Amino acid sequence: MMIETVKLTKSFKGKNVVDEINFYIDEGESVGLLGPNGAGKSTTISVISSLIKPSAGDVKLYGKSIIKNPAAIRKILGIVPQEIALYEELSAYENLKFFGEIYKVKRSVLEERIQEILDMVGLRERQKELVKTFSGGMKRRVNIGAALLHRPKIIILDEPTVGIDPQSRNHILETVQKLNKENGTTILYTSHYMEEVEQLCKRVYIMDHGKIVASGSKTELLNILSSEDTIKIHLNETSDDILKKIQQIESVRHVDETDDGIRIISKKGNNILSSLIHTVESQGAEITNYQIETPSLEDVFLHLTGRTLRD
Ligand SMILES: Nc1ncnc2c1ncn2[C@@H]1O[C@H](COP(=O)(O)OP(=O)(O)O)[C@@H](O)[C@H]1O
Numbered sequence: 001m002m003i004e005t006v007k008l009t010k011s012f013k014g015k016n017v018v019d020e021i022n023f024y025i026d027e028g029e030s031v032g033l034l035g036p037n038g039a040g041k042s043t044t045i046s047v048i049s050s051l052i053k054p055s056a057g058d059v060k061l062y063g064k065s066i067i068k069n070p071a072a073i074r075k076i077l078g079i080v081p082q083e084i085a086l087y088e089e090l091s092a093y094e095n096l097k098f099f100g101e102i103y104k105v106k107r108s109v110l111e112e113r114i115q116e117i118l119d120m121v122g123l124r125e126r127q128k129e130l131v132k133t134f135s136g137g138m139k140r141r142v143n144i145g146a147a148l149l150h151r152p153k154i155i156i157l158d159e160p161t162v163g164i165d166p167q168s169r170n171h172i173l174e175t176v177q178k179l180n181k182e183n184g185t186t187i188l189y190t191s192h193y194m195e196e197v198e199q200l201c202k203r204v205y206i207m208d209h210g211k212i213v214a215s216g217s218k219t220e221l222l223n224i225l226s227s228e229d230t231i232k233i234h235l236n237e238t239s240d241d242i243l244k245k246i247q248q249i250e251s252v253r254h255v256d257e258t259d260d261g262i263r264i265i266s267k268k269g270n271n272i273l274s275s276l277i278h279t280v281e282s283q284g285a286e287i288t289n290y291q292i293e294t295p296s297l298e299d300v301f302l303h304l305t306g307r308t309l310r311d
């Protein structure tokens with residue numbers, strides 16, 4: 001095991017925002033930490049990176065506690081924080097050079113390494129431009145580059161794609177995938193976008209209210225739902241009353257309205273369709289479209305917490 005947390009706890013003002021969490025990351029793995037805003041992801045990452053001290057519990061690197069020896073992890077870790085930290089008045093190149101010096105990258109290799117990283121994040125052509133002229137996505141890519149200068153064995157990214165343009169987003173996802181697959185870099189990827197975590201990570205921890213509520217491969221997590229069906233219906237007209245009535249159907253566990261129709265989670269095996277038709281028609285409405293969904297990690301989260309990731 002490369003990194004392991006043991007009953008890791010962090011409290012602020014008496015409240016455990018990270019609450020006795022146990023997890024591990026093996027060398028070369030790509031692990032996702034998925035959870036809604038406020039789940040405790042950034043706090044967990046800050047403790048693992050030894051930026052803040054835990055209130056209780058331990059973080060181990062190759063079996064040794066890092067709480068008293070933070071230098072061990074700092075040497076092998078690249079962290080891309082949620083907040084972008086760059087010098088706006090400097091160019092992309094100058095920013096990377098500055099961070100390279102902070103990370104004590106040898107002068108003799110720094111230049112080559114900067115160019116290699118600019119290639120990797122797709123900014124070689126624009127390296128001389130000031131960061132203040134960059135889009136949020138380009139800044140984020142410089143930020144990722146800065147975390148790679150000392151060739152870390154493990155890289156932690158904290159919601160790196162929030163609020164950026166699709167082109168940069170794809171570039172970031174590709175870069176992370178490449179780092180893991182081609183360079184063997186260990187990845188801990190934090191997000192509240194389940195599609196990204198599904199795409200990038202072999203193993204996922206789902207976090208909510210400071211606790212790990214489930215973990216495993218995508219298949220293992222989806223198996224949690226093997227006793228349920230997710231159904232989407234469209235109605236010719238909808239109302240709160242109809243939603244309430246659907247909720248009252250015996251086998252129904254959850255109902256909510258999405259951008260794409262009404263989502264219903266029900267126990268598998270019950271003949272839900274006839275009950276739905278009956279319920280909707282008794283309210284004077286009609287089902288215009290009906291489909292059974294393939295479950296996603298979003299549905300797993302909903303099943304476990306009763307909330308959606310974006311609540
Ligand atoms: N320095 C702090 N002081 C007090 N509360 C904090 C501090 N940092 C985080 N929190 C609280 O801890 C909870 C978890 O926050 P955070 O780890 O940032 O979650 P996430 O990254 O999953 O959105 C939130 O309720 C947040 O307000």
Ligand SMILES: [Mg+2]
Pocket residue numbers: 041042043082158159
């Ligand atoms: Mg966060």
